Amino acid sequence: MRAHERREVALSDPALxxxxxxxxxxxxxxxxxxxxxxxxxxxxxxxxxxxxxxLEHGTTIEVGPGPGGLTRGLLAEGAAQxxxxxxxxxxxxxxxxxxxxYPGRLEIVAGDALNVDVAGLGAPPRSxxxxxxxxxxxxxxxxxxGAIARTPDCxxxxxxxxxxxxxxxxxxxxxxKAYGRIxxxxxxxxxxxxxxxxxxRAFTPPPRVTSSVVGFYPRxxxxxxxxxxxxxxxxxxxxxxxxxxxxxxxxxxxxxPAPLIAAAGVPETARAExxxxxxxxxxxxxxxxxxxxxx
Ligand code: SAM
Numbered sequence: 001m002r003a004h005e006r007r008e009v010a011l012s013d014p015a016l017x018x019x020x021x022x023x024x025x026x027x028x029x030x031x032x033x034x035x036x037x038x039x040x041x042x043x044x045x046x047x048x049x050x051x052x053x054x055l056e057h058g059t060t061i062e063v064g065p066g067p068g069g070l071t072r073g074l075l076a077e078g079a080a081q082x083x084x085x086x087x088x089x090x091x092x093x094x095x096x097x098x099x100x101x102y103p104g105r106l107e108i109v110a111g112d113a114l115n116v117d118v119a120g121l122g123a124p125p126r127s128x129x130x131x132x133x134x135x136x137x138x139x140x141x142x143x144x145x146g147a148i149a150r151t152p153d154c155x156x157x158x159x160x161x162x163x164x165x166x167x168x169x170x171x172x173x174x175x176x177k178a179y180g181r182i183x184x185x186x187x188x189x190x191x192x193x194x195x196x197x198x199x200x201r202a203f204t205p206p207p208r209v210t211s212s213v214v215g216f217y218p219r220x221x222x223x224x225x226x227x228x229x230x231x232x233x234x235x236x237x238x239x240x241x242x243x244x245x246x247x248x249x250x251x252x253x254x255x256x257p258a259p260l261i262a263a264a265g266v267p268e269t270a271r272a273e274x275x276x277x278x279x280x281x282x283x284x285x286x287x288x289x290x291x292x293x294x295x
Contacts, residue, residue, distance in 0.1 A: 019067055022094050028094065051196075125155075138166065142182070145189055159213060167213075224281035245268065262286075
């Protein structure tokens with residue numbers, strides 16, 4: 001959608017009550033157990049929605065719409081079809097009001113997103129756009145990476161807000177302190193780009209830390225061949241004892257580490273953070289060639 005068309009969509013948006021009023025009327029006091037930190041600044045939610053690019057085709061999936069601030073941003077930016085999964089039943093009436101204001105464009109799924117096959121929701125192309133609940137952000141991302149490993153084109157892109165510390169790990173390069181298992185897995189399957197930071201004061205209630213929006217753009221093919229499960233095992237072993245040399249840390253795999261390290265083309269004295277994603281894939285393939293690879 002072009003900018004002037006977007007503006008027309010925005011101008012024709014229904015008049016909606018302020019989010020603070022929605023929160024008060026529906027008694028949506030934030031619950032820590034659900035990672036609830038709401039965005040009430042509609043300029044910011046529009047910025048996050050725009051970061052996802054063209055939402056005019058296919059389905060935009062939002063996890064944790066809460067009172068609907070980001071959902072409003074997605075709809076106002078022209079998302080053709082939004083499917084929003086919310087675990088907190090208290091939010092459902094507020095979200096139903098939003099769905100009524102945008103007839104046929106917003107579907108609410110009540111439940112735990114960890115139990116939803118997100119890759120099968122709505123028509124492709126699918127984008128996931130979410131201000132993730134911090135307590136389940138990593139397991140959710142890992143499950144979506146699993147879906148991408150099975151079907152690389154299941155998502156066109158993912159625009160996700162994390163605590164900045166998690167975002168830094170996702171985008172970290174080899175040789176840095178933040179580089180670790182989740183960064184290897186994410187970068188193996190996706191181009192991962194840091195987009196922008198969001199200060200704690202932008203949320204109600206404010207979290208203790210800064211947040212960051214990260215864009216994930218699934219690669220047509222992973223960076224190098226490997227089985228996801230084996231790559232998970234190898235990275236878990238290597239980064240599980242990241243200060244140790246690989247010849248030591250990989251012993252937890254119960255195979256001789258030497259051929260794996262040789263396959264990666266690094267010295268046995270190397271440590272996990274020195275290896276790039278392609279080297280980890282080489283170790284995963286070498287592990288699969290041993291009897292232990294399928295354990
Ligand atoms: N999108 C809203 C916003 O930006 O203002 C709320 C974001 S808040 C950080 C996280 C939301 O995720 C909350 O509405 C919370 O109830 C919801 N949530 C928490 N755990 C969830 C889960 N497992 N499945 C689906 N939604 C969940």
